[in-house]
Amino acid sequence: MVKIFNVSQIKKIDGCTVINQGITSIDLMERASLAVAEKLIRFLDPDQCILVFAGTGNNGGDALAIARILLSRHFKLYVYIVAPDELFSDDCLVNKECLERLTDVKLIKENQDIPHIPEDCIVIDGLFGSGLNRPLEGVYLDVVTVINASHNKVYSVDMPSGMFVEDNASNNPEGIIKAEKVFTFQFPKLSLLLPDSANYCKKMTVVNIGLCEKCIKEEETDLFFIEKSDATQLPIPRDNFSHKGTFGKALLIAGSYGKMGAAVLSARACLRTGVGLLTMHVPRCGVDILQTAVPEAMVQADEFPENVSSVGDNIDQFAIGIGPGIGTDDKTKDLLSDLFDKYRKPMVIDADALNIIAGDESLKEKIPSKSIITPHPVEFDRLMGGVSINGYERLQKAGEFANRYDIYIVLKGAYSAIITPERKVYFNSTGNPGMATGGSGDVLTGMITSLLAQKYLPLNAAILGVYLHGLAGDLAAKSKSQQGMLPSDMIEYIGKAYRALK
Numbered sequence: 307m308v309k310i311f312n313v314s315q316i317k318k319i320d321g322c323t324v325i326n327q328g329i330t331s332i333d334l335m336e337r338a339s340l341a342v343a344e345k346l347i348r349f350l351d352p353d354q355c356i357l358v359f360a361g362t363g364n365n366g367g368d369a370l371a372i373a374r375i376l377l378s379r380h381f382k383l384y385v386y387i388v389a390p391d392e393l394f395s396d397d398c399l400v401n402k403e404c405l406e407r408l409t410d411v412k413l414i415k416e417n418q419d420i421p422h423i424p425e426d427c428i429v430i431d432g433l434f435g436s437g438l439n440r441p442l443e444g445v446y447l448d449v450v451t452v453i454n455a456s457h458n459k460v461y462s463v464d465m466p467s468g469m470f471v472e473d474n475a476s477n478n479p480e481g482i483i484k485a486e487k488v489f490t491f492q493f494p495k496l497s498l499l500l501p502d503s504a505n506y507c508k509k510m511t512v513v514n515i516g517l518c519e520k521c522i523k524e525e526e527t528d529l530f531f532i533e534k535s536d537a538t539q540l541p542i543p544r545d546n547f548s549h550k551g552t553f554g555k556a557l558l559i560a561g562s563y564g565k566m567g568a569a570v571l572s573a574r575a576c577l578r579t580g581v582g583l584l585t586m587h588v589p590r591c592g593v594d595i596l597q598t599a600v601p602e603a604m605v606q607a608d609e610f611p612e613n614v615s616s617v618g619d620n621i622d623q624f625a626i627g628i629g630p631g632i633g634t635d636d637k638t639k640d641l642l643s644d645l646f647d648k649y650r651k652p653m654v655i656d657a658d659a660l661n662i663i664a665g666d667e668s669l670k671e672k673i674p675s676k677s678i679i680t681p682h683p684v685e686f687d688r689l690m691g692g693v694s695i696n697g698y699e700r701l702q703k704a705g706e707f708a709n710r711y712d713i714y715i716v717l718k719g720a721y722s723a724i725i726t727p728e729r730k731v732y733f734n735s736t737g738n739p740g741m742a743t744g745g746s747g748d749v750l751t752g753m754i755t756s757l758l759a760q761k762y763l764p765l766n767a768a769i770l771g772v773y774l775h776g777l778a779g780d781l782a783a784k785s786k787s788q789q790g791m792l793p794s795d796m797i798e799y800i801g802k803a804y805r806a807l808k
């Protein structure tokens with residue numbers, strides 16, 4: 307797992323690296339800048355005009371070192387340092403003086419020094435990084451406004467300048483660079499993983515700068531970024547003599563009149579994820595649909611034609627998933643309450659099941675311990691009874707909720723976050739905007755339920771389920787495009803996603 311740290315932890319690891327590796331901070335800056343420049347070069351055209359905007363701190367120092375490296379590779383650069391008071395950090399000053407021996411470096415001290423930024427340029431943004439401690443004002447704000455208004459591609463060093471590493475609730479949205487790509491050092495930064503960064507960081511690339519592994523190992527955190535190597539370790543190998551009983555029984559309670567598609571998608575995804583036996587509990591109107599669309603599944607018909615209203619006895623044999631397409635009818639509400647009374651093992655709770663719970667405090671109290679709930683942000687805000695001001699606040703609330711009710715929360719989104727009862731957070735690294743289409747969530751519910759049935763621990767079921775789901779989405783997008791892909795395609799790629807983990 308890649309650890310995610312706060313600013314003071316990053317500074318500490320920085321200092322510890324310098325000591326343990328017997329280097330100076332300027333050596334580390336050079337290493338970091340070289341690593342970014344190497345990545346950056348792939349996106350640059352030698353004929354294009356490149357404007358570098360540096361600040362006066364170490365982020366500026368990085369940008370100036372990157373400018374020097376790019377000059378040595380014959381890129382055409384115009385370099386500006388925004389320095390209203392001309393106070394430079396030591397390492398920034400060293401890089402400024404090095405660069406001034408090679409090219410003209412202009413200072414921007416006030417608004418009138420800001421250059422016109424032509425169209426079709428590339429901007430390299432090294433104004434502020436992790437040292438930002440207040441929203442931008444004055445000439446800094448003016449520079450960011452001009453850069454954003456130029457609509458050129460901006461590549462940011464470490465952070466989009468003006469964006470805080472963690473909480474941006476108090477920030478000025480106008481004072482943050484809108485970057486095409488952010489090359490961030492060594493660790494993903496929390497704010498770049500939250501939906502708040504959507505306008506400011508289209509893509510985050512983590513650049514390894516060789517910080518001391520021992521220091522990183524010793525520094526504790528509750529925030530993690532899931533990598534392929536983490537997911538690869540999770541699938542339970544299949545024994546030669548295993549049989550369908552080995553891989554568990556899943557029961558999916560899904561569908562209502564007009565929403566049987568959700569049940570079909572979750573059923574297919576559950577089967578493709580490897581469950582031994584799948585039973586679908588659906589309203590009577592859905593029986594033929596299920597039997598035709600998913601012949602591998604057994605079907606239990608509810609007594610009601612259009613909604614699910616009750617589940618039978620003998621449900622302890624199953625891993626249960628409930629929610630896709632069930633609607634919020636009163637009968638279905640009774641079912642949920644009854645289910646929570648009868649069944650005390652971890653289950654997967656999604657979609658309308660969450661909307662039902664949202665309106666009833668007593669149901670929240672009854673959620674079985676260690677269950678996995680899978681809300682998207684709107685469902686989560688409904689559960690909380692109010693909208694969060696940003697993704698950071700939502701994450702804090704999710705930690706409190708998971709802890710209070712002893713459950714796992716999969717907060718879905720671009721980097722879905724898995725939040726544990728101990729308030730640890732695991733961010734997923736797979737998936738793409740092609741998955742932002744009705745039915746993708748139903749697929750996820752089927753997948754995690756399948757893994758629970760196969761005796762994965764709830765945390766592992768959530769991590770592997772979310773990772774595989776995103777990976778299947780990435781494979782589907784590769785073949786069908788983000789626009790053209792469907793949740794059904796994702797299901798077809800679950801097998802290949804498993805293969806890719808080998």
Ligand SMILES: NC(=O)C1=CN([C@@H]2O[C@H](COP(=O)(O)OP(=O)(O)OC[C@H]3O[C@@H](n4cnc5c(N)ncnc54)[C@H](OP(=O)(O)O)[C@@H]3O)[C@@H](O)[C@H]2O)[C@@H](O)CC1
Pocket residue numbers: 316319320334335338361362363364365366367368395433434435436437438439440441442443446463464465491492515517
């Ligand atoms: N391990 C790593 O990751 C490595 C990191 N490295 C690089 O170091 C960068 C962090 O550098 P940094 O600490 O010098 O801070 P940076 O962001 O340049 O800001 C400079 C100063 O600006 C000030 N300031 C703050 N807000 C302000 C505002 N709104 N308006 C005006 N001024 C404001 C504030 O000073 P203050 O005014 O508070 O005294 C602050 O100290 C990091 O992002 C990465 O690029 C690499 O070089 C090596 C390895």
Ligand SMILES: Nc1ncnc2c1ncn2[C@@H]1O[C@H](COP(=O)(O)OP(=O)(O)O)[C@@H](O)[C@H]1O
Pocket residue numbers: 657682718719720721722736737738739740741742743744745746747748749750775776
């Ligand atoms: N931009 C994105 N990048 C990665 N994954 C995404 C993106 N948008 C949506 N997803 C994933 O797609 C799924 C959508 O789920 P949900 O909103 O519940 O859809 P539905 O209710 O229509 O089935 C979630 O797992 C989410 O993480």
Ligand SMILES: [K+]
Pocket residue numbers: 365431432433434435462463464465466467
């Ligand atoms: K920056």
